Amino acid sequence: MDQRHCRSGDRWKPYSGRCPDLSTPHEPGCRSARECGRLSEGPSPALIPFVGKIRASERIADALRREIIAGQPVARTPALMERFGVSRPTLRQAFRVLENEQLIEVRHGSRNGVRPLRPGPDSAARMVGQSLQASGATIEQLYEAREAFEPFAAALLARRRDRRDIATLRASLGALSALVEAQAWPDLGAALARFHHELVALTGNQMLALTAATIATLLEQHQRNRNLFIETDKPDVATLEFRGRGVRSIARLTRLIEVGDADGAEAHWRTHLINSADHWLSGQDRHAVIDIVGEPA
Structure with a gap:
């Protein structure tokens, strides 16, 4: 035919x-x-x-x-x-x-x-991560990207002062404090990492939430592939102090959002992110290309 x-x-x-x-x-x-x-x-x-x-x-x-x-x-x-x-x-x-x-x-x-299959953050992170790795994006750029929108999310929540948002933040803070009391250090580290995504998700902006989830997934994959920052049941003193500062910083952010101080919440959370990035990037090459694929077995 x-x-x-x-x-x-x-x-x-x-x-x-x-x-x-x-x-x-x-x-x-x-x-x-x-x-x-x-x-x-x-x-x-x-x-x-x-x-x-x-x-x-x-x-x-x-x-x-x-x-x-x-x-x-x-x-x-x-x-x-x-x-x-x-x-x-x-x-x-x-x-x-x-x-x-x-x-x-x-x-x-x-x-x-x-x-x-329903598209989700993991599939988005995989595709974006492979593209970023191929283009030579660095681990420092991931932290810089987070600094670009998380402070905005904090300010947005403070201006809105929604009782449900504040209740969710206080519940997260309570869970973090309980982990400190229980000395559940690996769980505390994971919960602190999740808070970044939870904060942005409260805005209700799906684009911001997906971006935050993608960055969090890429950071986790990079650290796992490079065997960086493995949580242990007996962290050193410096790590304990850093975790404590993180919980106290979230407590302050929650208070700023609760009183509606948008400028204060934005400035505070930007400082938090800068200090956090300095901590995680100390001792490693800031300009290293992100490793999402991993080394061959």
């Missing part, structure tokens, strides 16, 4: 080197429908539109990506082939794109075939 067709309005005509709807001929050397983005794999009213040289698999991935993010299920392979008017290999190429983005899980041999 001849697959070389070109669309003209709602009709399909045999390919002759120029589409009626386009003012220029196809690229030189285009021998078949599969080699030109302006051609289809055959006449089908269900075919998704093509623009320029975009491949069929990319267009299918775009359509499915929108549906997955909207929470819609992914149809079975035969139904998708019929819907988009493409072959199984073309559909598999689209699936590979979405798999790499961790938006779907392809289950070979299963009746359903493809299971959509």
Whole structure:
């Protein structure tokens, strides 16, 4: 069956080197429908539109990506082939794109075939981290990025003075104090790290919350891959003092937010972040490229 067709309005005509709807001929050397983005794999009213040289698999991935993010299920392979008017290999190429983005899980041999995955901070952090590592971003830049928006979040909460926000902050502070009393040092370190994300999440701004979660995940992955700052049950005196200052700093931030001192909350938390970065970056290369992938086994 001849697959070389070109669309003209709602009709399909045999390919002759120029589409009626386009003012220029196809690229030189285009021998078949599969080699030109302006051609289809055959006449089908269900075919998704093509623009320029975009491949069929990319267009299918775009359509499915929108549906997955909207929470819609992914149809079975035969139904998708019929819907988009493409072959199984073309559909598999689209699936590979979405798999790499961790938006779907392809289950070979299963009746359903493809299971959509809900995007989350971990998948976002992985993609962003790999891109940052490839571009040479440094560990110091991660801390600087956090300084750019966490003080703003603190000021926003202080201006709002929402009773629910303050109750959440006080509950977090109480949990931190309990860990100090119990001398649960590894748990305390993890809870202090989580507080950065919890603070930003209270703003209700999803963009800020995702950014904060991504930075926290990247810092954790870098430290784990480099075997840095492993928490122990018997930390040294300097670490204990640093943890204590962190809890007291959160207590002060909570009071500033409670009284509605936006400028004070912003300035205090910026100072906290600067001091925290100085502590974590002491003894290591500030300009080291972040390590998200890790060394080969």
